[in-house]
Amino acid sequence: MRTSGTNLEHARAHNRRVIIEAIRLHGELTRAELARLTALTPQTVSNIVAELQQADILSSHLPRKASGRGQPAIPITLNPASAWSIGIHLDHQTLLIVLVDLTGEIHFRRLMMVQKPQPGATLKLIVAVVDEIKQQLGAQWRKVLGIGVVMPGPFGVEGISSEGPTTLHGWEHIDVEAHLTQATGLPVTLENDATVAAIGERFHGIARQLNSFIYLYIGTGLGAGIFTDGHIYTGHAHNAGEVGHVVVQPNGRPCYCGNHGCLERYVSLQAAYEHCGLDPMTALPDDLLRIDPLLFDSWIETMLPPLRQAINMLECIFDAEMVVIGGMIPQPLLEKILRRLAPLHQSVRGRYLDDMRVKIGMTGSDTAALGAAALPIFDEFNPQYQVLLK
Ligand SMILES: [Zn+2]
CATH class of the missing domain: 3.30.420.40 (ATPase, nucleotide binding domain)
Incomplete structure (x- = not known):
């Protein structure tokens, strides 16, 4: 798969995302491979890689075996601990909260039984667990990109699926995104289970x-x-x-x-x-x-x-x-x-x-919670999803 970049200076942010996405998809790439895959000039690739290394998002590794002429091929990977993300899955029986690193590995997992959860107590519980994660991360907390939330929905929509045996009653007029953003200081994204699972699968x-x-x-x-x-x-x-x-x-x-x-x-x-x-x-x-x-x-x-x-x-x-x-x-x-x-x-x-x-x-x-945790990362890094749409 090719993800094409552009050399226009105003698209620098886009190119950063293209580079990150290419490395994410392939695991590791050299600068030459990056230039080939993204159609960016070697100079642009070098500049962005240097910038991202300085930000600790990318790591360099020992050179691959020399392949004749030219510079040694140095593989570059994502640094898993350079960004964190929190995923929350609430349904009518359980509440699951996970913390993942940039590569999707789970570093914190808490499963709680919540029979017919009510908004007040449940949001309080979520904020308390997020606070626990904050204590655990310490100085790393500033690298948390955001929170993804999956709940039975849809919300604010008179849809055919808004009524059913698994509907969360009492949540119809609760602005979960606004409440959690205010309580945690992090960006919060709400999505349905199938969409986040698809994002998780792609991620x-x-x-x-x-x-x-x-x-x-x-x-x-x-x-x-x-x-x-x-x-x-x-x-x-x-x-x-x-x-x-x-x-x-x-x-x-x-x-x-x-x-x-x-x-x-x-x-x-x-x-x-x-x-x-x-x-x-x-x-x-x-x-x-x-x-x-x-x-x-x-x-x-x-x-x-x-x-x-x-x-x-x-x-x-x-x-x-x-x-x-x-x-x-x-x-x-x-x-x-x-x-x-x-x-x-x-x-x-x-x-x-x-x-x-x-x-x-x-x-x-864990499927929905992991997908939810991919939401903030997807937003942050996916070149097609965010930048091209804005
Ligand atoms: Zn039906």
């Missing part, structure tokens, strides 16, 4: 090299995070990717949105809990690992046809390079589903093998 996961992919997030409901041409697509009112309420079965199971036969009535943890006799209000994803496997298998049979339909639609609409499936569903169970997914429907991606079209992404309880 740390198997979508690092992909410019166009769809992340299908199996949570309590079902959502999609959409990357097209390296941009996250959120739609006119921030509701793009609400694939859970695409009708796949006319006259099918009733959905709380008012329709019948919505996709997430078949493909979601909620649907699995109901099929397997678990109470959706109290069940946790890992409970599905402890039930009779044959019961779970019988749920898979019911969800495979709608899932294949969803993949077919997403492929034909977006012509994306890959559909990545992940979310809160435990990895062994998702692997079970994927093993039985073939054959996929014919689509614009039909000439590729099934296992190239659909892959497993990040799964498990």
